[in-house]
Amino acid sequence: MKVTFRIRRFNPEKDSKPWWGEYTLDNVDPIDRVLELLHRVKWEQDGTLTLRRSCAHGVCGSDAMRINGVNRLACKMLVKTLGAGDHIKVQVEPILGLPVIKDLVVDMEPFFDHYRAVMPYFMPKEHVPADGRERLQSPADRERFDDTTKCILCACCTTSCPSFWANGKYVGPAAIVQAHRFIFDTRDGAAAQRLNILAEPDGVWRCRTIFNCTPACPREIEVTRAIGEVKLAIQRGV
Amino acid sequence: MATIVTTVTEVLRYRGKIGQWSWVFHRVSGLGIVLFVCLHVVDTSWAAFYPDLYKQAIAEYQSPLFTIGEFFLVAAVVYHAINGYRIIVLDRRPHLWHLQQRAAVLVFVVVGIILIPVFVLMFGHVLDYYDTDPEFVSIAEIAETQAQFAIGFVVIVGAALILSFLQAIINGENISDPIPGMRRASQLDIWFWKFMRVSGLLILPLVFGHLAMMHVIMGVFDITAAGGDVIGTDLVNQSGSAVEFVGDRWNFLVAGVAVWRLYDGALLGLIVLHGFYGLRLVVNDYAHNRVVNRALNWAIVFGAAGLILVGSAALFAGVENTAEALLQNIVARS
Ligand code: HEM
Ligand code: SF4
Ligand code: SF4
Ligand code: FES
Numbered sequence: 001m002k003v004t005f006r007i008r009r010f011n012p013e014k015d016s017k018p019w020w021g022e023y024t025l026d027n028v029d030p031i032d033r034v035l036e037l038l039h040r041v042k043w044e045q046d047g048t049l050t051l052r053r054s055c056a057h058g059v060c061g062s063d064a065m066r067i068n069g070v071n072r073l074a075c076k077m078l079v080k081t082l083g084a085g086d087h088i089k090v091q092v093e094p095i096l097g098l099p100v101i102k103d104l105v106v107d108m109e110p111f112f113d114h115y116r117a118v119m120p121y122f123m124p125k126e127h128v129p130a131d132g133r134e135r136l137q138s139p140a141d142r143e144r145f146d147d148t149t150k151c152i153l154c155a156c157c158t159t160s161c162p163s164f165w166a167n168g169k170y171v172g173p174a175a176i177v178q179a180h181r182f183i184f185d186t187r188d189g190a191a192a193q194r195l196n197i198l199a200e201p202d203g204v205w206r207c208r209t210i211f212n213c214t215p216a217c218p219r220e221i222e223v224t225r226a227i228g229e230v231k232l233a234i235q236r237g238v
Numbered sequence: 239m240a241t242i243v244t245t246v247t248e249v250l251r252y253r254g255k256i257g258q259w260s261w262v263f264h265r266v267s268g269l270g271i272v273l274f275v276c277l278h279v280v281d282t283s284w285a286a287f288y289p290d291l292y293k294q295a296i297a298e299y300q301s302p303l304f305t306i307g308e309f310f311l312v313a314a315v316v317y318h319a320i321n322g323y324r325i326i327v328l329d330r331r332p333h334l335w336h337l338q339q340r341a342a343v344l345v346f347v348v349v350g351i352i353l354i355p356v357f358v359l360m361f362g363h364v365l366d367y368y369d370t371d372p373e374f375v376s377i378a379e380i381a382e383t384q385a386q387f388a389i390g391f392v393v394i395v396g397a398a399l400i401l402s403f404l405q406a407i408i409n410g411e412n413i414s415d416p417i418p419g420m421r422r423a424s425q426l427d428i429w430f431w432k433f434m435r436v437s438g439l440l441i442l443p444l445v446f447g448h449l450a451m452m453h454v455i456m457g458v459f460d461i462t463a464a465g466g467d468v469i470g471t472d473l474v475n476q477s478g479s480a481v482e483f484v485g486d487r488w489n490f491l492v493a494g495v496a497v498w499r500l501y502d503g504a505l506l507g508l509i510v511l512h513g514f515y516g517l518r519l520v521v522n523d524y525a526h527n528r529v530v531n532r533a534l535n536w537a538i539v540f541g542a543a544g545l546i547l548v549g550s551a552a553l554f555a556g557v558e559n560t561a562e563a564l565l566q567n568i569v570a571r572s
Pocket of ligand 1: 207208209264265267268269271272275315318319320322323325326434435437438439441442445509510512513514515516517519520
């Protein structure tokens with residue numbers, strides 16, 4: 001089958017504004033993934049096409065982009081899911097709300113700043129565990145935050161959120177998901193501090209429950225639910 | 239401000255699910271209602287302070303342009319209320335998020351089911367009125383009155399901008415600075431987050447009651463029907479003047495209590511606080527410049543305070559004297 005790509009291009013050294021490039025590939029296998037096909041465009045047609053990827057298996061979270069209008073990991077999208085027939089059209093553009101460095105590569109630093117703001121690391125209740133060896137936790141307590149441990153920080157959620165588009169200071173769903181993972185961990189001792197940070201004006205209150213983030217998450221994390229739980233925890237405690 | 243354009247174009251381009259549209263409709267309907275409430279509180283206060291202006295305002299409400307607006311207004315309130323209820327329920331029960339899609343569709347369905355009979359009744363009033371071959375206020379006159387409101391808005395926002403600009407100069411701020419991000423956690427945000435939900439629940443029956451009385455059971459046209467019943471009272475609008483209608487309602491006592499004044503007062507306070515805080519949420523999304531953001535926030539505070547002041551002054555003053563004077567006028571003339 002054939003695939004025609006329409007790709008949003010921007011090279012700050014040459015272009016005054018972004019433009020759309022069209023590239024048609026033959027001999028495409030329906031179960032090829034968008035990432036492989038973007039590689040083919042780069043290798044066979046235009047070596048200047050710039051994108052970011054690392055693992056190519058949905059683990060590292062580096063190839064988030066907007067594919068046919070929704071945020072996806074290019075490495076997880078089978079091309080056959082993007083259309084029917086033997087000539088499929090695919091539109092690819094960078095995720096929105098972070099500065100574009102070149103073509104599909106955005107500057108993730110502001111995103112990671114928000115991530116760091118919620119103190120996304122374990123802060124133990126006591127320095128030495130009770131038995132001096134292990135911090136034990138019941139399966140039920142572990143289950144409480146299981147969903148939010150799956151986040152790979154790809155930014156699909158944050159850059160799908162109209163509140164984030166409107167105001168890049170909004171801490172964003174990904175950072176809240178990461179905070180949730182520690183706030184509801186019985187072994188962690190800094191829930192109150194994190195809730196305090198998320199109660200700031202640019203914290204959870206900017207979420208208007210629009211629900212773009214949840215279907216965007218390639219890890220199928222219940223993002224808006226996690227945000228809702230954090231909102232309630234700010235009001236009632238964990 | 240630039241992000242307003244981004245948000246509008248990208249909401250159209252991003253293929254979000256229905257929740258994105260729920261948000262668009264909720265925000266647009268909320269803003270539309272706020273705009274109308276500003277006009278409506280001011281012109282209702284004229285019933286107490288400038289009876290002639292009030293009659294003119296009601297005459298304009300009866301013109302075709304406003305009749306179209308009235309249908310949009312009712313649709314906006316019904317959608318905003320039902321969708322607001324959905325937001326409140328899901329906020330309390332985050333684990334029900336898998337039902338969100340269906341809930342958003344259900345909201346549209348319920349709104350449709352409510353609006354069909356409501357629109358049929360409202361349209362009936364329109365037809366009845368048009369059968370009487372009424373004379374309408376001209377578009378030019380309407381434009382003239384509404385232009386005053388527009389000028390009022392511009393003056394308030396302009397004054398706030400100038401004051402904020404002056405403050406920036408006095409404090410030696412750089413006027414192109416963005417608002418400082420990530421300020422410390424404030425109880426205000428938490429309090430108002432809860433308030434938006436609690437007030438929404440309280441407004442729901444009040445505003446539905448108000449719309450039912452003034453737009454559905456009775457039409458805007460019946461406010462000026464001589465010899466017509468005054469809804470919510472056992473009185474009759476003898477003169478057929480809009481001012482007498484308001485006076486009858488405000489002076490109607492149940493066990494010595496002016497129930498409709500209390501009702502209108504509660505509606506006024508809750509709607510203005512809810513609506514203007516909502517306005518603040520929207521402003522803080524899109525106005526990032528420190529000077530502009532501060533100015534708009536002030537305009538919101540003064541606007542809300544002003545409306546509550548004007549509205550309650552009218553409720554306290556009442557319209558008894560003017561209504562009586564009117565009646566005597568008519569008796570004298572006939
Ligand atoms: C009828 C009952 C009503 C209910 C149940 C209701 C509910 C709500 C809720 C829950 C929110 C918060 C949304 C969020 O934080 O994401 C909200 C926002 C808002 N409401 Fe209402 N509301 C009602 C009536 C009104 C009225 C009468 C007005 C106008 C005066 C109004 C204007 C607004 C505005 C401007 C917003 C902000 C919209 C936004 O942030 O996108 N609401 N409403
Ligand atoms: S649910 Fe909240 S965080 Fe997610 S897209 Fe909507 S507003 Fe953004
Ligand atoms: S929550 Fe999901 S979409 Fe958001 S950064 Fe984590 S993995 Fe990506
Ligand atoms: S390349 Fe690592 S997640 Fe796609």
